Amino acid sequence: MEQQRRIVSYLRVSTERSQGVSGLGIDAQRATVADFCQRGGFTLAKEFVEVESGRNNERTVLAKALAHARRIGATLLVAKLDRLSRSVRFIATVLDAGVEFRACDVPDASRLLLHILSAVAEAEAAAISQRTKAALKAARERGTRLGAENTACRNLGDSTVRGRVAGQAANRAKAVAAFADVLPTITAMREQGLSLRAIAERLNGEYPRQTGSWQATQVKRVLDRAAQG
Numbered sequence: 755m756e757q758q759r760r761i762v763s764y765l766r767v768s769t770e771r772s773q774g775v776s777g778l779g780i781d782a783q784r785a786t787v788a789d790f791c792q793r794g795g796f797t798l799a800k801e802f803v804e805v806e807s808g809r810n811n812e813r814t815v816l817a818k819a820l821a822h823a824r825r826i827g828a829t830l831l832v833a834k835l836d837r838l839s840r841s842v843r844f845i846a847t848v849l850d851a852g853v854e855f856r857a858c859d860v861p862d863a864s865r866l867l868l869h870i871l872s873a874v875a876e877a878e879a880a881a882i883s884q885r886t887k888a889a890l891k892a893a894r895e896r897g898t899r900l901g902a903e904n905t906a907c908r909n910l911g912d913s914t915v916r917g918r919v920a921g922q923a924a925n926r927a928k929a930v931a932a933f934a935d936v937l938p939t940i941t942a943m944r945e946q947g948l949s950l951r952a953i954a955e956r957l958n959g960e961y962p963r964q965t966g967s968w969q970a971t972q973v974k975r976v977l978d979r980a981a982q983g
Contacts, residue, residue, distance in 0.1 A: 760799045760828035763787045764819045766837050767805055768960070779962050783833035790831065790858045799828050811844050820851045829854040835868070889945035890938060898941065936961050940976055950974050 765787070767779040780803060791798050800822055804815035816838075823830045830848075832838045835857040839845055845868060848855055857863065936957065943953045950970035957968040 759796050760826060761787070761791055761796045761831045762799055762819055762823040762826075762828045763801045763831050763833075764816055764838070765801065765803045765833065766813075766816075767803075768807055782962070783837060786833040786858050787831060790861065794861075796829075796831075799826060811839070816848075820848070820853050823853045824851070829856055831855075832857050834859045885946050886939070886942040889942040893941055893945060937976060937980055940973060941980070944977065 763784075765780050765783045784801070787798065787801075790796070800819075802815050802819035802822075804813060806813060806815075819830060822828075830853050835845075838848065838857070849868065855868075857868075860867065939961070940953060940957070943956065948956070950973045953973045954968040954970050957973070962968075
């Protein structure tokens with residue numbers, strides 16, 4: 755009976771740059787798992803963490819997590835179903851691995867419901883990708899500079915500048931560089947009609963900041979800086 759109450763958690767973040775190094779994505783998932791175990795009376799036997807794209811089905815750490823859960827008769831637990839994958843085929847493979855599987859966001863979901871939810875997530879991911887590409891294309895056609903094309907996303911520091919002017923320039927360059935990678939994503943979501951608040955909420959799940967969390971004001975600041983570039 756005790757074995758049936760044991761949990762092996764699997765936490766995944768997409769990249770070291772956006773989530774793996776900062777640990778914010780991991781911390782959020784870890785807190786969700788801890789809350790789930792406390793409310794359900796489960797014991798966390800072991801935690802497995804993987805830094806890997808959700809599109810990559812070659813998950814060596816996940817394989818180890820499944821093997822360990824199978825060996826000790828524990829349940830494999832993820833904080834959110836989409837942290838495991840948005841692929842129907844991949845989810846089906848995990849469900850057929852001979853290990854009880856649960857997700858904190860759908861704790862009582864049956865195998866059928868998990869299949870349905872993964873199918874919906876897969877379709878949503880494909881739709882988001884298409885909308886993002888279309889929004890980026892429309893932005894470029896209007897002359898909007900994105901990513902490396904935007905001079906605001908380049909290092910503007912000048913080694914000849916001294917004193918306070920140099921410090922201010924360096925600070926501006928650092929601030930600009932901090933959002934260079936995420937700017938195209940923010941621009942695309944704005945083009946799709948998402949509010950600043952909705953964009954911030956999505957960024958907190960995919961591109962968490964190293965300090966604090968995304969707020970509507972930060973999103974607006976990123977867009978304003980890009981417009982000034």
